[in-house]
Amino acid sequence: MADSSNPQGRIRLALDAGSGDYGAEVTLAAARDAIRSDAHLFLYVVDLPAALAGASDGLTPAQAARLECVAAESVLDSDVGPATAIRQGARSSLGGALELVADGRADACISAGSTTALIALGMKRLGMLPGLKRPALMSAVPSRNGYTSMLDLGANLNVDAVQLVQFAIMGAVARQHEGEADPSVGLLNVGHEDGKGHAIVREAHERLKQLPLNYRGFIEGNELFTGRVDVAVCDGFSGNLVLKSSEGLARMLLEDLRGSLDSSWRTRLGAWMSGPTLRRTLARFDPAHHNGAPLLGLNGVVVKSHGSADRRAMLQAIREAGNEAVMRVPGKIGKLIHNYKAEAPS
Amino acid sequence: MADSSNPQGRIRLALDAGSGDYGAEVTLAAARDAIRSDAHLFLYVVDLPAALAGASDGLTPAQAARLECVAAESVLDSDVGPATAIRQGARSSLGGALELVADGRADACISAGSTTALIALGMKRLGMLPGLKRPALMSAVPSRNGYTSMLDLGANLNVDAVQLVQFAIMGAVARQHEGEADPSVGLLNVGHEDGKGHAIVREAHERLKQLPLNYRGFIEGNELFTGRVDVAVCDGFSGNLVLKSSEGLARMLLEDLRGSLDSSWRTRLGAWMSGPTLRRTLARFDPAHHNGAPLLGLNGVVVKSHGSADRRAMLQAIREAGNEAVMRVPGKIGKLIHNYKAEAPS
Numbered sequence: 201m202a203d204s205s206n207p208q209g210r211i212r213l214a215l216d217a218g219s220g221d222y223g224a225e226v227t228l229a230a231a232r233d234a235i236r237s238d239a240h241l242f243l244y245v246v247d248l249p250a251a252l253a254g255a256s257d258g259l260t261p262a263q264a265a266r267l268e269c270v271a272a273e274s275v276l277d278s279d280v281g282p283a284t285a286i287r288q289g290a291r292s293s294l295g296g297a298l299e300l301v302a303d304g305r306a307d308a309c310i311s312a313g314s315t316t317a318l319i320a321l322g323m324k325r326l327g328m329l330p331g332l333k334r335p336a337l338m339s340a341v342p343s344r345n346g347y348t349s350m351l352d353l354g355a356n357l358n359v360d361a362v363q364l365v366q367f368a369i370m371g372a373v374a375r376q377h378e379g380e381a382d383p384s385v386g387l388l389n390v391g392h393e394d395g396k397g398h399a400i401v402r403e404a405h406e407r408l409k410q411l412p413l414n415y416r417g418f419i420e421g422n423e424l425f426t427g428r429v430d431v432a433v434c435d436g437f438s439g440n441l442v443l444k445s446s447e448g449l450a451r452m453l454l455e456d457l458r459g460s461l462d463s464s465w466r467t468r469l470g471a472w473m474s475g476p477t478l479r480r481t482l483a484r485f486d487p488a489h490h491n492g493a494p495l496l497g498l499n500g501v502v503v504k505s506h507g508s509a510d511r512r513a514m515l516q517a518i519r520e521a522g523n524e525a526v527m528r529v530p531g532k533i534g535k536l537i538h539n540y541k542a543e544a545p546s
Numbered sequence: 547m548a549d550s551s552n553p554q555g556r557i558r559l560a561l562d563a564g565s566g567d568y569g570a571e572v573t574l575a576a577a578r579d580a581i582r583s584d585a586h587l588f589l590y591v592v593d594l595p596a597a598l599a600g601a602s603d604g605l606t607p608a609q610a611a612r613l614e615c616v617a618a619e620s621v622l623d624s625d626v627g628p629a630t631a632i633r634q635g636a637r638s639s640l641g642g643a644l645e646l647v648a649d650g651r652a653d654a655c656i657s658a659g660s661t662t663a664l665i666a667l668g669m670k671r672l673g674m675l676p677g678l679k680r681p682a683l684m685s686a687v688p689s690r691n692g693y694t695s696m697l698d699l700g701a702n703l704n705v706d707a708v709q710l711v712q713f714a715i716m717g718a719v720a721r722q723h724e725g726e727a728d729p730s731v732g733l734l735n736v737g738h739e740d741g742k743g744h745a746i747v748r749e750a751h752e753r754l755k756q757l758p759l760n761y762r763g764f765i766e767g768n769e770l771f772t773g774r775v776d777v778a779v780c781d782g783f784s785g786n787l788v789l790k791s792s793e794g795l796a797r798m799l800l801e802d803l804r805g806s807l808d809s810s811w812r813t814r815l816g817a818w819m820s821g822p823t824l825r826r827t828l829a830r831f832d833p834a835h836h837n838g839a840p841l842l843g844l845n846g847v848v849v850k851s852h853g854s855a856d857r858r859a860m861l862q863a864i865r866e867a868g869n870e871a872v873m874r875v876p877g878k879i880g881k882l883i884h885n886y887k888a889e890a891p892s
Binding site: 342 | 689734744792828
């Protein structure tokens, strides 16, 4: 039984160790890496008992004392639907990780499992913050002078105008918490003019103009990277395609760069020399350097990892959850949402 | 009055010279560049008479004989709606360029004007190919071993499943015409499994499985760049965001690379040396190197340029229209569409 008190400075996370394409071997290796590299971290790992055998292998006794195994009865499939997730999820590794957050024993949880299951079980177990309809996945894309926070990235494939407005508010609050005094917000569309786009973005545009937000209007896809706004809002279907295509393009270019190491002397030397600037930018799209998207709107901190996360990527997601736990964004959203006079859920 | 006969080997194009952000000064300069660089090209330039004054300046008499000015009475605004385009468009520079294609005097036309107006007037003046509902914009994105043809890129912000299927067929036919014996097709979605995505992509997926197409199922955004399929299909809203964000990312990285020329000796030398591989890839996202998207499904060849095309980019769009005119894809789509037993328009 875990201690539900939280000694000062200790970050307590719950990892759905059964999730992800590579299973417990990879997630537990990442968990041990996290424990070793952060002395303030206390980590629950939730999985089937058999998978958890040897979870602490290789840790010192002091480190092992900060890794606690929590038994689950199942691991949800990666293609599970919401109804099945609700029906079968309570005693799953995901359900157990969310439970630890709901109980207050963990400050945040991490899962590389299905977004559908994460949302269904997250809404059931943690609930939504008052006034918000559905959670949204947010992530950062590199821009010329920093980064653009983009949401939604796949939690909501069909959205209405009120949801887009709520994404804008959640994104702005999150960026305030990251130090932007007055975060600027743009709504992704196929053009800048008022009449552009389909009915839902046009309605959201009109609603956003009425709010006390630093709303800059419609932006186009290329402006994700120019730094024109701090927060870029779109539906989860488009957002998912945009993020994954950008990752794919960056990966192809990085492989180009690496591939040149095997070619002529001239190119080889060049790739080595020009590396720093370009590689730093490209690395921001590499899951091994950048992984873990907060699922905003829930009454608790939940971080989604890439399903295909390897050990390094999973370690990044655990660290991201630690950052989110420290920032306590959901509490801040809950307090500030009313300032924006957002629509109540329908 | 133009000669409506077409001497063998001559390509006759009609340029909406009034379109685009920079107007006739830029479009006519590009037109002269095109005339100078291709002795087989005959080019109609359509604009207000005042804008066309001096169109042939600097051309030799033989070159000037291949550039014919056609007077229009108006130039449509870039944010014009479909109803206004239909009402006011017949005597516009765009309407005039389409008219030349409809009359058989030009083999293809080019416009940097509003996609909305291009579709509305294109459908009215040229008509759709039998069995197809709406045109789609297609373009090529670079992939590891070649390119992926992607459609729609903004002609259809809301689509139904039948339209997605028709995009797949049009894309496959276009790629056959470019030399692929059996082009592979993927449907962009947020995951690979059958149950993923919203109702429209799921329905299109089931319909595509029934067709005699080399259909590879759902693909994710990153697979645009891996070369997994020859043709990637999606709605025009997502497609536009994906294409423009990829262009924006490529531009940012290219500027990174160029920016390093102004920094230290080591990085400067490195950027110069590693240039060839990476620059070639990035250039494919640069409108100055790659511009002009065919609007497929119309009964005639129509090429859309970026609105913000400069002189070099506009020249690329004219050249792309020349290629499309030679390939005569619409005729091919018209002949092959029935082989695929596509749904009739509703």
